[in-house]
Amino acid sequence: MTNTGTTLLAEPEPGIASFRAAMGVFPTGVTLLTQGTGDELIVMTLNSLTSVSLDPLLLLVSVKKDGRMRPRVARSGSFAVNVLAEADRELSKEFARPDRAEGVRAMRLMGAVEGVSGNALLPSATAAFECRLHAEHEAGDHVLLIGRVVALHSAAPDDRPLLFHRGRYAALS
Incomplete structure (x- = not known):
């Protein structure tokens, strides 16, 4: 690794x-985190996705404790994570809003299909879990x-993911 000459400054509190x-x-x-389909669909934009385990296949997402998603996931026992492509930037913005679309309107905006888990999947996603x-x-x-992956969907290997860095959308060069 090369030292760029940057000095880290400590911030005690x-x-x-x-x-x-x-x-x-x-x-x-x-990503878009989804729970349900049709009239029951709720969706939120999320960038906290972590691989946890390969045996069993586990991943982790983080949601607000008092948000809408947590009780729905707890009740249903399932969710889906759709990794967005660069072309899905507007969907990312839509589902980050507090007054974001839900139900059938959200299904239409996403062009969503129902997955084997009963949760909405975005056909244009670069991957979906x-x-x-x-x-x-x-x-x-x-x-x-923490979710146990029961189905995995992958797009073409040349699809470019949507990235976020320093408060802005970014792209691979």
């Missing part, structure tokens, strides 16, 4: 703004949902 800014230097993919809820863990103002 970091605040929310500086924490968010520091986390923003870590580029992430952008259908999960059964394996565990949930409270963590501050969020809940970590």
